Amino acid sequence: MRVFFRNTIDVYRLASADNKESYGISGQIKAYIAPLSAEDTMLTEGNPAESFKLITTADADIKKTDRITHNDENYTVSGIKTYGFGALARKEAILTKFNS
Numbered sequence: 001m002r003v004f005f006r007n008t009i010d011v012y013r014l015a016s017a018d019n020k021e022s023y024g025i026s027g028q029i030k031a032y033i034a035p036l037s038a039e040d041t042m043l044t045e046g047n048p049a050e051s052f053k054l055i056t057t058a059d060a061d062i063k064k065t066d067r068i069t070h071n072d073e074n075y076t077v078s079g080i081k082t083y084g085f086g087a088l089a090r091k092e093a094i095l096t097k098f099n100s
Contacts, residue, residue, distance in 0.1 A: 005030035005056060012067040023067050031056035033070060033095065050097040058082055058089035074098055 013026035036051040052075060056062065066077045075095035082091050 005032055007031055007033065007070060009033070009054070009056075010069045011062055012069070013063070014065060026066065027061055029056050029060040029062060031060065033075075036094065052095040052097065054093040054095050056091050056093075058084065058091055060091055062091065062093060068095070 007030065009029050009031045011026045011029055012023040014021055015024050016022075032055045033052050034055070036053050054062075054068070054075075054077075062068070062077060062080065064077055064080055068075050068077065075097050077093045078096050079094040080091060081093075083089060
């Protein structure tokens with residue numbers, strides 16, 4: 001399924017040091033970002049203009065609360081679900097777009 005993931009996404013993870021928290025680069029993943037469907041937007045109580053779905057490989061290092069950047073757009077990961085269907089195994093994340 002990796003052939004479908006042609007976009008390189010930067011992943012930033014919250015870290016703390018000296019009683020300060022900040023986001024630092026955690027790595028990059030190959031993924032696909034698409035607008036969230038109307039049904040999924042309603043179920044997650046999201047804003048249609050700011051809600052997206054990220055699809056990536058099942059072993060991608062991405063977690064809830066991570067921030068990601070792609071094409072100068074910034075998103076926060078608000079939920080993740082892993083699906084294990086053999087060759088179709090994948091992770092799907094709900095993203096919320098934010099302005100930095």
